[in-house]
Amino acid sequence: MSYTEPDLENALLHLNKLDENAQPNWGEMSAHRMVEHLTDTLNLAMGNLEKFPLQIPEDKIEKAQAFLFSEHPLPKNFEASFAKKAVPTRTESISDAIDEFATTWVDFQDFFDADPNRTTFHPSFGELNYEKWLRLHSKHLTHHFQQFGLIEA
Secondary structure (H helix, E strand, C coil), rough: CCCCCHHHHHHHHHHCCCCCCCCCCCCCHHHHHHHHHHHHHHHHHHCCCCCCCCCCCCCHHHHHHHHCCCCEEEEEECCCCCCCCCCCCCCCCCHHHHHHHHHHHHHHHHHHHHCCCCCCEEECCEEECHHHHHHHHHHHHHHHHHHHCCCCC
């Protein structure tokens, strides 16, 4: 399976095609909330969200991180305990959400450019470096772009 290239230009190419009223192919998230969710993941990568506990046994971290580089997609309808289901949108419009995403993506790049060796914590994968975060974003973008029909499943 090929995954979405994890860069801002490519992400915006897809997000700017997203209709506010688009219905997901699975799940209950609105298009607007999905964009904010993508931003939340960037904030998680920078340590800007509350620290959630590790969701898997420590001896499974290596296998979980190997999954990031596998061809296996993120599962549909996956419910992560740290990604709350019914979260109200925080931006006025989907356009504002996309702008917030773009700004946060630049912040994410700057965050790792400032210290390329830094790692930050993900509740399902443990400590991730920049390369692993990019791979996670690639799979995550692909997952949600398929969810809203922006790319073929």
